Amino acid sequence: MGTVALMAGFAAAAPAVDFGNINLGDVQKVLGATQKAATAMRDISPQEETEIGRGMAAGLLGAAPLLNDAGAQRYVNRVGRWCASQAGRPELQWRFGVLDDNDINAFAAPGGYVFVTKGLLAIAGSEAELAGVLSHEIGHVVARHHLNAIRNQAMQGLLGDIAGEALSGGRFNAAPFIAGGMNLFAKGLDRNDEYEADRLGVVVATRAGYEPYGLPRILVKLGHMNPQSSGLQLMTSTHPPASDRLTRLQQLMSGEFERYSGQPLLEQRYAENLQHLFPR
Numbered sequence: 001m002g003t004v005a006l007m008a009g010f011a012a013a014a015p016a017v018d019f020g021n022i023n024l025g026d027v028q029k030v031l032g033a034t035q036k037a038a039t040a041m042r043d044i045s046p047q048e049e050t051e052i053g054r055g056m057a058a059g060l061l062g063a064a065p066l067l068n069d070a071g072a073q074r075y076v077n078r079v080g081r082w083c084a085s086q087a088g089r090p091e092l093q094w095r096f097g098v099l100d101d102n103d104i105n106a107f108a109a110p111g112g113y114v115f116v117t118k119g120l121l122a123i124a125g126s127e128a129e130l131a132g133v134l135s136h137e138i139g140h141v142v143a144r145h146h147l148n149a150i151r152n153q154a155m156q157g158l159l160g161d162i163a164g165e166a167l168s169g170g171r172f173n174a175a176p177f178i179a180g181g182m183n184l185f186a187k188g189l190d191r192n193d194e195y196e197a198d199r200l201g202v203v204v205a206t207r208a209g210y211e212p213y214g215l216p217r218i219l220v221k222l223g224h225m226n227p228q229s230s231g232l233q234l235m236t237s238t239h240p241p242a243s244d245r246l247t248r249l250q251q252l253m254s255g256e257f258e259r260y261s262g263q264p265l266l267e268q269r270y271a272e273n274l275q276h277l278f279p280r
Helices: 003-009 025-040 046-063 070-084 118-123 127-142 145-155 161-167 175-187 191-207 214-223 230-238 242-253 267-277
Strands: 095-099 106-109 113-117
Touching (some): 046 095, 046 145, 046 175, 070 095, 070 191, 095 118, 113 118, 127 267, 145 175, 145 191, 191 242
């Protein structure tokens, strides 16, 4: 898909991408497992999922406010919503935001809430890289990783009786689930969830018409940085090493995504929309 078509795509329905012989089996398995998880969590409706996510997002914004830059927020929302339109959960009202935080990180919450930090935007060099990161976070939401982790806490009695009552059909109370979700921001998801979100992310970004290697490009940059630096501490403590993630993505993408390598990076458009944030 060329740059002109991609630009038009922001305002139009996504065209189907012919993946030919590309091996999407792993991704389809993830989506199938997502449907099974949704059945297992049938007590948590999309409205309740959104309520949990809204509470988690509010907690996150209490620690790091939104960046006061309407243009940057608009741009990230446009890219994020376009990518989300490829991900198979049209019932969600996706919301994307830039946090006024110089640390390098990105977050997702149930119900379609996705955030990236100003620090992450500073190291990205193209719209394809931004799309790769946003699509990774979209993958977490699509696969309901946070909800599954919170449910596991509830099943283990870690969220108290009120969570058990909510899951067993009692009056829904989002508070314990929000608290459990906030803990996940600090301790991170299971590593397999991160690998799964990586797999979903590269497919979603490719379907959206971007050069497939946006997320790997970001991971390479992270791998070259000092993991002990203050701006990376939360990222490195809550995610697998960038080298491990790259190795797994290489196994998935080797020979399969090359036909889409001509899809655009959109470096100039990225700079035009965000370079004012990072004066040289």
